Amino acid sequence: MSDKAGPRHQQPSWPPPITPEQSQGGPNLIGYAGQPMAAARAVQPAQAAQPVKHRRRVFWWFFAALQLAFVVWVVAGGVSASNETTDAGRAGGTIGVGLIILLWALVDVIVGITYAVYRFASRDK
Known part of the structure; x- marks a missing residue:
């Protein structure tokens, strides 16, 4: 009876499998909802062109x-x-x-x- 079948006895799915995009260039960090951390921190070119607003005090x-x-x-x-x-x-x-x-x-x-x-x-x- 060592072969137990069914959803209760499957291997856990965490951490999620690493995608080919994650394995290329840099550490394999997983962010929110399984998205790679590098993708979460990526700055869009349109955002980089805008000047930074300083708070008035x-x-x-x-x-x-x-x-x-x-x-x-x-x-x-x-x-x-x-x-x-x-x-x-x-x-x-x-x-x-x-x-x-x-x-x-x-x-x-x-x-x-x-x-x-x-x-x-x-x-x-």
Whole structure:
């Protein structure tokens, strides 16, 4: 009974047999759905002629400029608060710098949510 017939006892078909195209030039790598890897990576001549589009980083530059503006504002507020001679003046400066930092955090949250909504709406479908 060593000769068992039927579909349950056949040899597995993985890896798939190597085609003559795969055996010519290079390693015999199998990609998705049995296609050779070299064919999956092949660049068409029409694609190679097109210029590469660089992503514009408008949001990043806007966000960096916004952060720089808030840093300058906080430093300026801290310097003006340190020049006060009275306790009330220093307390007012501290409250002012705290409000600037609070505004900074709120603006960052609003800008971040706006950017997330923009990215979600413009993603590939």
